[in-house]
Amino acid sequence: MEPGTDQCRLKLDFPDDQSMRVSHETIYQSLYVQGRGALNRELTACLRTGRALREPRARTRRSGRTFVTEEVKISSRPAEAADRSTAGHWEGDLIIGLEKSAIGTLVERRSRYTMRLHLPRMEAFGTTPYVKNGPPIAGHGADAVREAITAQIGTLPKHLRRSLTWDQGGEMAGHAQLTSDAGIAVFFCDPHSPWQRPSNENTNGLLRQYFPKGTDLTRWNATDVDAVAITLNCRPRKSLGWRTPAEVFTDQLQSITQAGVATTP
Structure with a gap:
């Protein structure tokens, strides 16, 4: 319900x-x-x-990460991102599995289109003892996440990479470099406020049907995860007038491409 x-x-x-x-x-x-x-x-x-x-929401408040400054808090995010009137605003998160395995997800707010982030473990995983604040051998450290997001979003037209909203996880400590590399502004939710990323939270809930909690997410390779993303993107949504995220996202991409051609001398 x-x-x-x-x-x-x-x-x-x-x-x-x-x-x-x-x-x-x-x-x-x-x-x-x-x-x-x-x-x-x-x-x-x-x-x-x-x-x-x-826990009630009021009990989960805390100060947040030191790398989250006032200018990158969700309160500073453009209003057009909140009302879904403009394409190119994304939400992102990690799904965590057994032994710190992870899959990253990106969801475009207007079309609900989903992209996955492939985050394989480093070779040292399993042979090197875990060290707190040590090398991110589980595969979803700040550098790995930044590179994965850049690979997915960096190739899109500028108008489809306006902003990215994430929670305050340490994997986004390199958000300034991500903005430079991928050309996308990054904003952070308030601590323990997943409802501020509703599209991504809903998508991750759907993904859990394919990648259950308590399982090692490295069991599935990039091709497997892409196949699940395609399934979600081809699923009609009531919020889209029973169109699919893939159809809406394709229309957005074509509209931007045609507009670029029309304004080219």
């Missing part, structure tokens, strides 16, 4: 009864009260996210 569905349905079923109103937060807290905030194991297995713990 989508968040808010319960509230809307109660209003429809009981339009004149104000006592039949409830906040979704109240429902969540009543569910998670068992076991001092944890669901019974059998109930956890029924959840789409598989998440056994939940």
Whole structure:
């Protein structure tokens, strides 16, 4: 059930009864009260996210990363990115699997078009002991993520790489170099605020159907991950008038290309 569905349905079923109103937060807290905030194991297995713990948003606030300055916070992001009126604004994140394996995802906000980031482990992984703050041998350090994003987005027309919104993970510590390399402005969500990247969060939820939690994501190579991205991009979406992300993104690309030809002397 989508968040808010319960509230809307109660209003429809009981339009004149104000006592039949409830906040979704109240429902969540009543569910998670068992076991001092944890669901019974059998109930956890029924959840789409598989998440056994939940905290209210207000409890998850913290100061954030030192590399996130005021000018790159989401509050400084252009308004056109928020209302999805303009193409070229992206959201990104990592899906983390067993033993620090990872797959990166990029989602274009207007078309919901998905690109993947291939992040293979370094050769030293498995032979070198893990060292805190040591070399990013798991494959999703700042340099690896920056290079993967640049490879995917850097070749797009300028008007399709306006901004990228990410969470405050350490893999984006090199965001200034990414802006220079790929020509895309980077903005960061507030700490523990995944709802500020709704398209990417929804896409990652869909991807978990193919790459379940607790599995080693290196089991799938780049071709496998691309095949899943193609599947999602060819899936009709209600938010797009039942068109597919691939169709909408292709139209955006063609429109920009034609506009460039029309303005060329």
